[in-house]
Amino acid sequence: DIVMTQTPLSSPVTLGQPASISCRSSQSLVHSNGITYLSWLQQRPGQPPRLLIYEISKRFSGVPDRFSGSGAGTDFTLKISRVEAEDVGVYYCMQLIQLPYTFGQGTKLEIK
Amino acid sequence: EVQLVESGGGLVEPGGSLRLSCAASGSTFSNAWMIWVRQAPGKGLEWVARIKDRAAGGTTDYAAFVKDRFIISRDDSRDSLYLQLNSLKTEDTGIYYCSTDHYRWGQGTLVTVSS
Numbered sequence: 001d002i003v004m005t006q007t008p009l010s011s012p013v014t015l016g017q018p019a020s021i022s023c024r025s026s027q028s029l030v031h032s033n034g035i036t037y038l039s040w041l042q043q044r045p046g047q048p049p050r051l052l053i054y055e056i057s058k059r060f061s062g063v064p065d066r067f068s069g070s071g072a073g074t075d076f077t078l079k080i081s082r083v084e085a086e087d088v089g090v091y092y093c094m095q096l097i098q099l100p101y102t103f104g105q106g107t108k109l110e111i112k
Numbered sequence: 113e114v115q116l117v118e119s120g121g122g123l124v125e126p127g128g129s130l131r132l133s134c135a136a137s138g139s140t141f142s143n144a145w146m147i148w149v150r151q152a153p154g155k156g157l158e159w160v161a162r163i164k165d166r167a168a169g170g171t172t173d174y175a176a177f178v179k180d181r182f183i184i185s186r187d188d189s190r191d192s193l194y195l196q197l198n199s200l201k202t203e204d205t206g207i208y209y210c211s212t213d214h215y216r217w218g219q220g221t222l223v224t225v226s227s
Contacts (some may be wrong), residue, residue, distance in 0.1 A: 039214060041157075047159060048209055048217045049149070060215065061113070092157055094214065100175045101147070101159040101214070 002095050003028050006104035010112045019080040021107045023093030028073050030097075037096040040069055040078045043090040043106075052091075053078065085111065114139035114216050121208065121221030128200050132221055134193040134210030140164065142188040145213040148195050151220075152206040159207070160184075161195065200225045 003026040013019045021040075029038045040053040051060045053069035056076060064083040080087055088111060093104040120132040133187040134146070145168070148160040160197050163172045172184050183196040200223075207220040 041214070043157075048220050049211075050217065051215055054215075090156075094157075096214065099162070099173050101149075101162075103157045103159070110220045 001100055002029075002098055002102050004093050004095055004104040006091075006093055006107050007063060008107060009105060010108045010110070012110050013080075013083045014028050014112050015085060016082050019083050019087075019109060021076070021078045021091055021093075021109075023071075023076045023104050025074045025076075027094055027098075029095050036072065038069075038071070038076050039094045039096065040067075041092045041094060041103075042087075042089055043092065044086075047089070049092065080109075083109070083111070114141065114144070114212055116210050116212070116216060116218035118208065118210055118218045118221035121223045123224045123226065124200055125227050126200060126202055128225070130164055130197045130200065130223060132195040132197065132208055132210075132223070134195075134218055136191045136193070136212075139212075141191040142185075146184075146186060146193045146215060147211050147213055148193075148203075148208055149211060149214075150206045150208045150223075152203070155206070158206075162213070175205070197223065202226060 005024045007022045029036050041049040042048045050066050052063050057069040070077050090106040092106050100104050115138045117135045118225045142175045145164050149161045163184045164171050181199045184192045202225050211217045
């Protein structure tokens with residue numbers, strides 16, 4: 001199975017300041033079709049997961065542009081340009097290149 | 113935009129069975145690959161199973177921990193996805209989410225396995 005490792009596991013951030021979460025996969029997530037199957041999901045407290053970013057950097061429908069994704073191969077980053085109160089929750093990276101789909105441990109974003 | 117609503121969760125004794133349902137609306141369900149993902153209390157996300165659409169053969173795949181205990185199925189005429197849970201164990205306790213291959217997610221249904 002592909003292991004997804006996120007850092008940090010907890011991120012206290014001041015409102016209006018940027019935040020960054022890293023994710024590393026144990027294998028390359030680049031498919032033979034050239035697409036990298038790495039996504040980022042947000043889970044607000046008491047809510048289901050919500051897709052933010054897919055294929056490294058593509059924002060899903062309705063996702064604010066303060067969220068951005070970057071990276072390549074096995075190293076990826078989710079950035080929030082200016083954290084808002086509604087961004088509190090747990091963020092997961094997820095790989096979909098190989099079954100079983102696997103997730104990072106989750107990074108808890110909280111406000112200082 | 114597809115909307116997903118799960119149902120069928122509840123309290124069951126170890127060794128028991130449950131059938132989870134996921135009703136889809138608002139989009140073309142029949143073209144979607146569907147997955148089930150679960151979340152144990154206070155824990156992270158764990159992929160359970162996937163079923164492809166009919167055009168891709170409708171094939172199914174499972175996480176290793178399922179070990180022939182769960183069955184994923186779909187009824188495109190009813191825009192519905194199912195997960196039959198058999199031989200349940202206490203460690204199967206959690207919220208079960210259906211999703212259109214991780215793009216859209218339902219609210220989840222809680223399964224509690226306890227004596």
